[in-house]
Each structure stands twice: as structure tokens, then as C-alpha cells.
Amino acid sequence: MFALIKPVQLIALSALSDDILLIHKRYALLELAQNTFSWDLTHLAPKVFELFERYSLDIEKRKFLLYYLAK
Incomplete structure (x- = not known):
């Protein structure tokens, strides 16, 4: 059996600001999508399309x- 050398660190994405999430480049799209329970899609859509362009x-x-996101 394989053992972890270091403990796994979990990060609460909902605790991070939008500005912090957006600096994570491609991962920002996934992080924003995972955080949709607290988002209004009218607020989220412009950020998603901005990341698509970038x-x-x-x-x-x-x-x-x-x-x-639509589901």
C-alpha cells in the first residue's frame, strides 16, 4: 500500500476572492465553475468569457x- 508523504491540503474556493481565483489562469475556469453555488450566472458569465479569450x-x-454551468 502506498502512503502519502505529506498530508493533503484542501482549499475552500468559496473563501477566496474573485481576484485570487482569476490569477490561476486556466484553472480559474474550473475553480469558478466549482464555486457556482454562490454565484449568480449574470455575474459569472462575463468572467468565464473573459477567461475563454485570455x-x-x-x-x-x-x-x-x-x-x-447551465445545469
Whole structure:
């Protein structure tokens, strides 16, 4: 059996500000999507599309992310 050398550190994304999340580049899209329970989509959509323009992400991943957010 394999043992972890270091303990796993969990981060509460909901405790981080938008500005902190947005500096995480491509990961910011996933972090914002995971934090949608506290977001109004009218607030989230401009940030998502801004990140789409700033960082390359293939069309299938964009579709999946938008589908996830719409659900």
C-alpha cells in the first residue's frame, strides 16, 4: 500500500476572492465553475468569457464547461 508523504491540503474556493481565483489562469475556469453555488450566472458569465479569450481552451472543453454551468 502506498502512503502519502505529506498530508493533503484542501482549499475552500468559496473563501477566496474573485481576484485570487482569476490569477490561476486556466484553472480559474474550473475553480469558478466549482464555486457556482454562490454565484449568480449574470455575474459569472462575463468572467468565464473573459477567461475563454485570455487562455486557449479547445471547443469541446468550453462546451462542457458551459453545459455544466447551465445545469
